[in-house]
Amino acid sequence: MLSGLDQGETMTRGVALALTVLTGFSGLVYEVAWEKYLGTLLGSHSEATAAVLGIFLGGLSVGYSIFGRITRIWIASGRGPRLLVLYGVVEASIGVYVILFPTLFAGMLKVSSVLPGLGGVSFAVDVLLSALLIGPPAILMGGTIPILTQALSRNSADATRFHALIYALNTAGAFVGALAAGFILIPQLGLVRVMTMMGVINLSAGLGFGLLGLIRTAGPASVAIEGPKEVDGFARYAGAALLVGFSMMSLQTILIRIGGLSIGASQFTFSMVVAVFVLCIALGSFAVSAMPRIPRAALVINQWLLVAVLFILYFLIPYAPYASHVLRTLFRDIDQAFYAYYFAVFLSLLVLIGPAVILSGATLPLLFDHLRRQVDDLGEVAGRLYSWNTMGSLLGALLGGYALLLWLDLHQVFRVALAAQIAAAFILTSRLGPRSRMISGGLLTAAAIGFVALGDWDPRSFVHGSFRSRAPTLLSYAGRDAFLEPKREAADIVFYRDDPISSVAVMQQGPIDGQISRSIVNNGKSDGNTSADYATMALAAILPAMLADQVESGFVIGFGTGITVGELIALPSVKRVVVSEISPAVVDAAPLFDFANQSVTQNAKVEMIRTDAYRAMLGSKETFDVIVSEPSNPWVQGVEMLFSKEFLIAARDRLSPGGVYAQWYHQYETDSASVELVLRTYAAVFDRVSVWYGLGPDLIILGFQDDAHPLDIGRLRRRAASPAFQSALVRSGINSFTELLSHELLPLGVIHSAELEGPIHSLYEPILGYRAARAFFRGERASLPFTGFGRSAQLGRQNALLHQPGQNLRAEDLFEGLCGQRQSDCVALLGRWERARPDAPAHPRFVRDANRQLRAYGGGVTMELVRSVSRLFHFQDEVVSEKEPVPLAAARRASRHYVLFYSHAVPFSPQALIDLWERCQEQPEQQGACDAGLTEAIEIVRHGLGELSS
Numbered sequence: 001m002l003s004g005l006d007q008g009e010t011m012t013r014g015v016a017l018a019l020t021v022l023t024g025f026s027g028l029v030y031e032v033a034w035e036k037y038l039g040t041l042l043g044s045h046s047e048a049t050a051a052v053l054g055i056f057l058g059g060l061s062v063g064y065s066i067f068g069r070i071t072r073i074w075i076a077s078g079r080g081p082r083l084l085v086l087y088g089v090v091e092a093s094i095g096v097y098v099i100l101f102p103t104l105f106a107g108m109l110k111v112s113s114v115l116p117g118l119g120g121v122s123f124a125v126d127v128l129l130s131a132l133l134i135g136p137p138a139i140l141m142g143g144t145i146p147i148l149t150q151a152l153s154r155n156s157a158d159a160t161r162f163h164a165l166i167y168a169l170n171t172a173g174a175f176v177g178a179l180a181a182g183f184i185l186i187p188q189l190g191l192v193r194v195m196t197m198m199g200v201i202n203l204s205a206g207l208g209f210g211l212l213g214l215i216r217t218a219g220p221a222s223v224a225i226e227g228p229k230e231v232d233g234f235a236r237y238a239g240a241a242l243l244v245g246f247s248m249m250s251l252q253t254i255l256i257r258i259g260g261l262s263i264g265a266s267q268f269t270f271s272m273v274v275a276v277f278v279l280c281i282a283l284g285s286f287a288v289s290a291m292p293r294i295p296r297a298a299l300v301i302n303q304w305l306l307v308a309v310l311f312i313l314y315f316l317i318p319y320a321p322y323a324s325h326v327l328r329t330l331f332r333d334i335d336q337a338f339y340a341y342y343f344a345v346f347l348s349l350l351v352l353i354g355p356a357v358i359l360s361g362a363t364l365p366l367l368f369d370h371l372r373r374q375v376d377d378l379g380e381v382a383g384r385l386y387s388w389n390t391m392g393s394l395l396g397a398l399l400g401g402y403a404l405l406l407w408l409d410l411h412q413v414f415r416v417a418l419a420a421q422i423a424a425a426f427i428l429t430s431r432l433g434p435r436s437r438m439i440s441g442g443l444l445t446a447a448a449i450g451f452v453a454l455g456d457w458d459p460r461s462f463v464h465g466s467f468r469s470r471a472p473t474l475l476s477y478a479g480r481d482a483f484l485e486p487k488r489e490a491a492d493i494v495f496y497r498d499d500p501i502s503s504v505a506v507m508q509q510g511p512i513d514g515q516i517s518r519s520i521v522n523n524g525k526s527d528g529n530t531s532a533d534y535a536t537m538a539l540a541a542i543l544p545a546m547l548a549d550q551v552e553s554g555f556v557i558g559f560g561t562g563i564t565v566g567e568l569i570a571l572p573s574v575k576r577v578v579v580s581e582i583s584p585a586v587v588d589a590a591p592l593f594d595f596a597n598q599s600v601t602q603n604a605k606v607e608m609i610r611t612d613a614y615r616a617m618l619g620s621k622e623t624f625d626v627i628v629s630e631p632s633n634p635w636v637q638g639v640e641m642l643f644s645k646e647f648l649i650a651a652r653d654r655l656s657p658g659g660v661y662a663q664w665y666h667q668y669e670t671d672s673a674s675v676e677l678v679l680r681t682y683a684a685v686f687d688r689v690s691v692w693y694g695l696g697p698d699l700i701i702l703g704f705q706d707d708a709h710p711l712d713i714g715r716l717r718r719r720a721a722s723p724a725f726q727s728a729l730v731r732s733g734i735n736s737f738t739e740l741l742s743h744e745l746l747p748l749g750v751i752h753s754a755e756l757e758g759p760i761h762s763l764y765e766p767i768l769g770y771r772a773a774r775a776f777f778r779g780e781r782a783s784l785p786f787t788g789f790g791r792s793a794q795l796g797r798q799n800a801l802l803h804q805p806g807q808n809l810r811a812e813d814l815f816e817g818l819c820g821q822r823q824s825d826c827v828a829l830l831g832r833w834e835r836a837r838p839d840a841p842a843h844p845r846f847v848r849d850a851n852r853q854l855r856a857y858g859g860g861v862t863m864e865l866v867r868s869v870s871r872l873f874h875f876q877d878e879v880v881s882e883k884e885p886v887p888l889a890a891a892r893r894a895s896r897h898y899v900l901f902y903s904h905a906v907p908f909s910p911q912a913l914i915d916l917w918e919r920c921q922e923q924p925e926q927q928g929a930c931d932a933g934l935t936e937a938i939e940i941v942r943h944g945l946g947e948l949s950s
Contacts, residue, residue: 012212013152013162016084017169019205020148023091024173025180026198026205027141028278030098030134031056032181032271033191033198037105038130039641040614040763041112050500051130053249053397059135061390063142068383070143071150083151084213090143092206097137099199102192102764108133113618142390144170146383161289163382164365168285171361175279182271183342187770191763236427237367238388240303243424245392248360250400250417251310252277254410255353257523258317261462261503262324263345265523266635266773272342276349277357284361288369299366303425304443306359310418311450313356314411318461320352321524322480325466333470333778341777364389402500406584409498411457422447459496460488463505465524468669470779494518495592497585504585506592518593520560520586527632528560530596536694537630538732539743540662541567543692543700544626545574546719547710549658553577553622557613557629557642559586564628566597567731569605571724578607578624580616614641617650625656630664634674635776640769643678645762648685652703659705661686667697667782671775673758675699675782677768681761683751691746696821697781699745710748713804735816738809741801742817742825746787747904749795754787754944788902789910789944796904818905819861827861828903831869869897871916874909885921891933895940910941 035052042051067090074083108129149163185194252273259269288294327348331341364385371381396417404413426444461480464487469476475483495506502522509531510516517531528537541564545551552575554568559581568577581587587610591601600606609616613629629651631642641647643663651661665678679701683689686703690710694700704710719725720737734740761768775782787796797803811833819826830847847861872894886894894916898908917937920930 012084015212016148016152016209017165019091019208020144020166020170021173022201023141023144023205024170025177026098026173026201027170028174028177028274029181029185029194029198030137032178033186033194034134036186036191036763036766037101038134039638040646041105041109041126041130042612042615050397050402051127052134053401054394055127055131055134056138057249057390057394057397058131059138060142061387061394063139064146064383064387064390065142066139066383067143068146068380068387071146071383072380075150082213083147084209086213087143087147087151088206088208088210088213090140090147090206091202091209094137094140095199095202095204095206097140097199098195098202101133101137101195101199105133142383142386145386146380149382161291163368164285164289167365168282168289168361171278171282171285175275175282178271178275178278182267187767190765190767234371234384237371237385240424240427241364241367241385241389242392242395243420243427244303244360244363245389245394246396246400247392247417247420247424248277248357249393249396250404250413250420251356251396253397253401254414254417257410257498257503258320258462259349260637261524262320262467263328264467264525264635264773264776265502265637266776267637267769268342268773270637272346272349273353276346276353280350280354280357281361283354284358284363285365287358288362288365294366294369296370299363299370300425300429302359302362302366303421303428306356306363307418307422307425307447309356309359310421311454313353314414314418314454316352317411317414318457319480321462321464321466322483323348325469325483326476328467328470329472329476333780335774335778338774338777405498405500409457409496410503415451415454418451422451459493459505460484462503462524463493463496463507463521465521465526467524491519495589497588499583499585501583502585504583504589506589516595518561518596520589520593522583522586522632523636525632525636527558528563528630530561530563530593533561533695533698534563534596535732535734536664536698536700537561537563538567538728539692539694540564540628540630540664540700541626542725542728542732543743544628544660544662544702545571546716546725547702547704548625548660550656551625553624553656554626554628555580555620555624555654557627558582558631559590559608560630561593562590562597562600563593564630565600565606567728568626568628569600569603570598570728574605576607577605578609578616578622580609580611580613582610582612584610614647614650617647617654620654623654623656623659625659626662627651627655627659628662628664633666633669633772633776634678634768635772637769640761640766640772641763643681643761643768644766645681645684645760647763648682648703652685652705655705657705660710661703663701663703664694665699665701667699667784669776669779670772670782671778671780672782672785674768674771674775676756676758676785677761677771679751679785680756680758681768683756684760687752688748689746689751690744690748691751691784692743693745693822694743699784704748711799711801711804713801713806716801736810736813738802738807738813739817741807742814742905744801744905745784745822745825747796747799747801749799750787750792750904753791753795754785756785783900786899786902786944787904788898788908789940790942792944793902793904793907793910793941797907800904802905818903823861824901825903825905827865827869827897827901828906828908830861830866831901832873832906834866834870835873865897868893869901872898872908872912874912874915884919886916886919888920888926888929888933891917891920891930891937895933895937898937898940913937913941 031052034056038052071083074086112126112129145167148166153162181194189197256270256273259273263269327344328341331337331344367385368382371385400413400417404416408416422444429439429443461484464484475486491507491509493505494508495504497504503524505521507519507521508516517529519526519529521527537560545568551571551573554574554577556565556568556577556579559565559579565577565579568574587608594601629642631639634640634643655661663682665675667675679691682701682703687706688704688710690702692700692702717737720729720740729740759765759767787793802809814829818829847863847866894913898913902908914934914937917930917934920933
C-alpha cells in the first residue's frame with residue numbers, strides 16, 4: 001500500500017504528464033502556424049518550411065543543452081524539488097511570448113520591408129529575423145525533456161521508463177496538434193486567434209507546473225548513482241543520435257513530397273504525414289516505457305531493423321500513387337466522405353511508414369537507457385543526447401529537406417538518409433564489444449550490397465496525377481503497370497527533376513498532324529499544355545495588354561510553359577518582362593517550350609528571377625504596366641498566398657498609372673463559394689474589376705488602376721486591329737473583334753455593385769486553401785455568383801463591351817464567342833435569337849453546332865431549353881401577346897433558368913420573368929405557391945435574394 005508521500009508523488013507525476021500532453025499539442029500547432037507566418041516573410045512554402053524546421057529544431061537543440069546544464073546546477077545546489085517551479089516559469093514564458101507573437105511579427109515585417117532588396121543577402125536577413133522571432137520560444141520548449149526527466153524520475157531504474165513516457169506523451173499531444181492545426185484550428189480561427197488560444201494553454205500549463213512545484217513537500221533531490229561523471233564513448237552515442245535525426249527528418253521531407261505526388265500536394269497531405277510521424281514516434285517511446293526490462297542488445301536490434309524496414313519502404317514508394325488512386329475510388333465525391341477518406345489515408349500511411357518511424361521513436365529512449373547506466377545526472381545526459389539528435393534533425397531539414405534537392409532527386413536523397421541510418425547502426429553495434437564488431441561488419445557488408453543494388457525510381461509512377469481520377473476505370477484494379485500503360489503510351493517524359501520546391505516533368509504528346517504539344521507538370525498536376533491551354537495562357541497576357549493605357553513593361557508570376565511571357569514580348573511596345581519563377585526545375589525545363597512561346601529563353605527582353613513572387617513584389621521598387629499571375633491551383637500547399645488580400649495589395653502598388661493586373665482562376669475542381677471568395681478578395685483591393693474567360697472554365701480576373709480607361713472601345717478596336725495583337729488573337733483561336741468581346745463575363749462595376757457577402761482571404765485568415773482542398777476532393781464545377789439583379793444587371797448592360805456604341809455584331813462571331821465553350825452564355829444567346837427570330841432556319845444548325853462544341857466542356861443545349869429560355873427576353877418594340885396562363889412548374893423553371901443562364905453579354909429582361917409569374921395559374925389550393933413565386937421573382941431581379949423554389 002502506498003504511503004501518503006508516495007500517493008502525492010504519484011498524483012504529481014500524473015498531473016505533470018497530462019500537462020505535458022497539452023504542451024506537446026500547442027507546440028505542434030505553433031510550428032504549423034509559424035510556417036504560415038514566415039511564408040509571408042520568406043516567401044516560398046518550401047523555403048519557409050525549411051527555415052521554420054531549421055530554426056525550431058535548432059532552438060530545441062540549444063534548449064536541450066542549456067536546460068540540461070541548468071538541471072545539474074539546480075541539483076548541485078539542492079533545489080531539485082523546485083525544478084517543477086522552474087518548468088512552470090518556462091511554460092508561462094512561452095505562453096506570454098506566443099500571445100505577443102502577432103505584434104512582434106508585424107514589427108519584424110516592417111523592418112524587413114524597409115531593408116534594401118539585395119537578393120540572397122536580403123533572404124539571409126529575413127532568415128535572421130525569423131530566427132529572432134521563433135528562436136526564443138523554441139529554446140524554451142527544449143526544457144521539457146531534461147527538466148521533467150530530472151524532476152520526476154524516482155530513481156535510476158525508473159528513469160528510462162519515465163523518460164520514455166514523457167517523450168511519448170508530449171509527442172502524442174503533438175500528433176493531435178498536427179491534425180487539429182491543419183484541418184480545423186487555422187482554417188476556422190485564423191492565425192492570430194490560434195496563437196492566442198495556444199498561448200493561454202501554455203500559460204495554464206505553466207501555472208499548473210508552478211503549483212505542483214510549490215505544493216510538493218518532498219521529491220528526489222537527485223537520482224544519482226555511483227559512476228563516472230563522463231560517459232565512456234559519448235561521442236559515438238552522440239554521432240549515432242545525430243545520424244538517426246538526420247535520416248528520419250530527411251525521410252519525413254521525402255514522404256511529404258511523395259504524399260503530394262500520390263494524394264495531391266495540399267495542406268492536408270502535409271498535416272497527415274507530420275501527424276503520422278509524431279504519432280509513431282510516440283508509439284515507439286511508449287513501447288520502451290512499457291518494457292519491464294530492456295536488454296542491452298535492444299538498441300542494436302532496433303537500429304538494424306530500422307535499416308531493413310527502410311530498404312522495404314524504398315521499394316514500396318513507387319506504388320504509392322497507384323495505391324492512392326485505388327483508395328480514392330472507394331469514396332464518393334461528397335463532403336460527408338471527406339474525413340472518412342482522410343482517415344483511410346491516415347491508416348494507409350500508418351501501415352506504410354509506421355514501422356520505420358516507430359522504430360526511430362524508440363531510438364532515443366533506448367540510447368538514454370544505455371547512457372543513464374553511466375551518469376549521475378539524468379537531466380544533463382537527456383539534454384545532451386536530445387541536443388545531438390535534434391541537431392541531426394536540423395541538418396535533415398536544411399540538407400535533406402532543401403539543399404540536397406538542388407542537385408539530387410528524391411530517391412537519391414532517400415539513399416543518403418538510408419546511408420546515414422546504416423552508419424548509425426554500425427556505430428552502435430561496434431560499441432558493444434569485440435564480438436559485436438564482427439557482427440556489425442557482416443551486417444554492414446550486407447547493407448552495402450543491398451544499397452548498391454537499389455535501382456532508381458521510375459518517374460512514370462509519379463507524373464500522371466492519378467489522385468485526380470476519382471472514379472474507377474476498367475484498369476483501376478488491374479495492377480499498377482496495367483493502370484499506367486495507357487498513360488505511358490499517350491505521352492512521353494522528356495524532362496524530369498525533383499527540386500526543393502516541387503517535382504517537375506515535361507510531357508510530350510504527338511506528333512499529331514506533324515505537331516507536338518508539351519505539358520508542364522508540377523507535383524503530378526499539369527499546369528499548362530502548349531495546345532489545349534494556349535488560349536487561356538495567351539489571353540492572360542493579351543487582355544491586360546490591350547486594356548492597359550500603355551504596354552512597355554510586364555511582370556509575370558510563374559513561367560509554366562512561357563506562353564504568357566511569349567505573348568507579351570511579341571508586342572513591339574514591350575521593352576522588358578520580368579518573370580518570377582520559384583522552381584529551379586521549371587527554369588531548367590524552359591528551353592523545351594521555346595517552340596511554342598516565341599523562343600522566350602532566347603529573347604533579351606526577358607529577365608528571369610528565381611524567387612518567390614511575394615518576396616519579389618515586396619522587394620521591387622519598380623512599377624509595371626501589366627502584371628500577370630498564373631499560379632497553380634489554390635489547394636496546392638503555399639499557393640493560396642498569391643490569392644491573399646496582402647499579395648493583391650502588393651501587386652496593385654507595383655502597377656504603373658493605367659496599369660492592369662491579371663489573375664488566373666478556374667471553375668473546375670472547385671466550388672462556387674471558393675470562386676466568390678476569390679472575387680470578394682479581389683474587389684476588396686481593386687476598385688475596378690472585370691472577369692473574362694480564356695478556355696471554358698478558365699477565368700481571367702482583371703484589376704485596373706484607378707486612372708485606367710478600360711471602356712475606351714475605340715482604342716480597344718484599334719489595338720485589336722494592329723498586326724501584333726491581331727496575330728496574337730489568331731494564335732489564341734479568336735478571329736474577330738466581336739468574338740474577343742464575347743469573352744467578357746462580368747463587366748466593370750458588376751462585382752462591386754453585387755456586394756458579395758462573406759469573409760476575405762488574407763495571410764492571417766487563410767481560408768482559401770482549406771476550402772479549395774475540400775472542393776477539390778468533391779471535384780465540382782463552380783458557377784460564377786449570380787449578378788443579374790438590380791444595380792449589377794444595370795451596370796452589366798451599361799459597361800459590357802459588346803453593348804458599347806458602334807458595334808457591328810455578326811451572328812457567326814457571337815456564336816463562336818459565346819457558344820464555343822460556355823453553356824450559360826450560349827443558351828442565353830440562342831434563346832434571344834429564338835425570341836427575335838422564331839422561324840430562323842439557322843437555329844437547328846446553331847443548336848447542333850453548340851452541342852458539338854460544348855460537349856468537350858460537359859455542357860449541352862436542346863431546342864426545348866432554348867424555347868424555355870427565350871421567354872425570359874422582352875424587346876422594347878414587342879407587343880406581349882402571350883396572355884395564356886403559365887403553369888406553376890413552367891414559372892419555377894423560368895426562375896431557375898434566369899439564375900443559371902443569366903449572361904451580361906445577352907441579358908434577360910427582368911420584366912419578362914415577372915410577367916411569367918403574374919400569369920402563373922394553378923388549382924385554387926396551389927395558388928398561394930404562385931403568389932410566393934411572384935414575390936420571389938421580384939426579389940431575384942431586384943436584390944438577387946432568396947432560395948429558388950423547387
